[in-house]
Amino acid sequence: MKKLSFLLLVLLFVLVMPENGHAASGNNKIFLDGKELTAGQSVPVENLNGTVMVPLRMIVQNLGYKVDWNQSAKTVTISQQGKVISLVVGQKTATVDGNEVTLNEAPVLRTDTSLVPIRFISEQFGLKVEWDNKEKTVTITSPPTSADGSSPANNTPSTGGSSSGDGTNAGVTPSGSASNSTKVNGVSFSDNQLLIALSGDSAPKVSVLDGPARIVVDIPNASFSDSFGSGQNLPSDQMNTLDATGYPDVKEIRYSLYSSNPYMVRFVIELNESKDFGYSLSGNDSSSKLAIIDLNSTGGLVAAAGGTGTDVATGPLDRGGKKLVVLDAGHGAKDSGAVGVTGKYEKNFNLAVVLKAEALLKQEANIEVVLTRSDDTFLELKERAAIANNLNADLFISVHANSSPSTAASGTETYYKRDESKAFAAVMHKYLVQATGLSDRGVQYGNFHVIRETKMPAILLEAGYLSNKKDEALLFTEDLQNRVAAAIVSGIKEYLGIS
CATH class of the missing domain: 2.60.40 (Immunoglobulin-like)
Structure with a gap:
């Protein structure tokens, strides 16, 4: 468990150094179980896009992990007390005991040293970390060893003062792999x-x-x-x-x-x-x-009265007979979607259209609208479908722009997966083609996750092709986006029979 301690200490260094995480200061001291650590590492800690990356050699020399490096596959395998973590240089997907997880940043090589995300590794092992800002000292304590020789996770939270009175800013330090279902x-x-x-x-x-x-x-x-x-x-x-x-x-x-x-x-x-x-x-x-x-x-x-917590009864929100529509702006954040011939991102087109459609739907007295994302946020596909399913939405619409290896490909398509969605797709496609003015590529069957796993009529719109210079230029105009947003509203109203 000592390995994690050192990693988290490096993160604390980064947070207090004025150079925003490019090298640990030699003036700072790190103590692991009462013993001062010295890294002896020529490759500095780095801050890559807000993720602290630490040299693996630091782990090997100071924390005693078992670390294997596969040069041909560029794979790092870290083993500690039965836990096995595998990371691949350049890939944001890692495995922990055989289960896939997503990293904020992929491991990178600096000369002959691998840099790996400190937070990802630190979350896998338990320890107690204390920072003395006055003395610039990090003290790390490994979990106590039990009678059977194992090292259980340290589950005692470290808390500081709460300025809010609700304890949210209590400064709890997570401490490992205790049971949390x-x-x-x-x-x-x-x-x-x-x-x-x-x-x-x-x-x-x-x-x-x-x-x-x-x-x-x-x-x-x-x-x-x-x-x-x-x-x-x-x-x-x-x-x-x-x-x-x-x-x-x-x-x-x-x-x-x-x-x-x-x-x-x-x-x-x-x-x-x-x-x-x-x-x-x-x-x-x-x-x-x-x-x-x-x-x-x-x-x-x-939300008032009492001064102490007052439990609130749970139950579904009353829609007052309104129909609920979930709009899904495809992709987002690290997932840009298709990239246009001039470098424009599909995720930005999708969000712009959805926000415009939302504004129009809010003017409809008989329709409520929920967005899966309203900013540049990443959601898993299953999370998008879950939002619609959990809300028992009446309709689900995922907005996209297409791409093709052929720059000649152009036009508008609407996809459905389940038979109950086909009629909705036909109605929506009629308005969408009119709005874009591009070639009519028809209503098509598509086995896409968000329209397969949703439980209500669900469709996926492909307004045009970003790989086509003409389509791309058109899709990123306010006029076209406004027309597509209006078409979405018209399709919804006709299908739901709302005048």
Whole structure:
């Protein structure tokens, strides 16, 4: 377990150094179980796109891991107390005990030394880390050895002062692989709604506090999943905030691994003043749930009074007879989608159209709209489908732009997977072709995950080809995007029979 300690210490170095993580300072001291460590490493720690990367040689010399390097395959294998981690230089997919996980940054080579993500490795092993800012000293303590010779994870959280009173900023240091059956897979805030994607058996507990007014969502027996960092930034201290700019009701939204003994994840919406809100938890399958705090609701659940937590009853939000449509902007963040002939990204086109369609749908009295993403965020395909399924949406539409090896390929297509979606695809395609003015490539069958795994009529739109210079130029005009957004609304209304 000593290996992890050193890695996390390096991360702390990076956070306090003015050069933003390019080299550890020789003035800083690191103590592992009371003994000062010296790295003796010529290759410095690096900060690549916000991810701290540490030389493997540092692990070998100071922490005693078993590390194997396959030169031909550029593969690093790290073994420690039965855990096996395998990473490949240049690849963002790693394996932990045979299970695939996604890295924020791929391992890189610097001369003859491999640099690997420190946070990824540190999350796999338990330890206690303390930082003395005055003395610039890191003290790392390995978990105690039990009577049978094993080293159980240290599950005692290290907490500092909380400025909020709800403990979200308590500074808990996660400490390894204790049992936590529920995973928080993603979070987003848009349209005055906080959406939290979960997998596991635990149900969130929602409370209200005052002084200041806050809505607190506690998820017991839970931790952040490996995929969480793909959609939201998750620093090593497991605490961060969500952007709530433009929402006058909200002062701040923060989240953290609040406790690791027992494990618990906490979300806090700090309000500018007390207000009603609604709460729902959708999905009976433990592999996929969606918790929603809806600040638009007037259901009588008041975020105020009491001073101590007041439990909020759970239940589906009342739509008042409205139809719910989920709009999915394909790709996002690290997944750019297709790249156009002049370098434009498909993800940006998809989002622009979806945001325009959302604005139009909000003007429809009989339709509610939810977006799978409202900014440059990455979601797994299963998470996109889960949002629609958990909300029991009436329709699902995924917006895309196409690409082909042939620069001559051009035109508009609409895809469906299940028979119940074919009629919806035909209606939507009629409006989409009119909006783009491009060649009609027809309604087609497609075995795409998001329209295969959704349980309501679901379609995938391919507005045009970014690999075609004419199509690309057209798709990135405001006029075309507005027309496509309007076409989406027209198709929805005709299919649902809404005038």
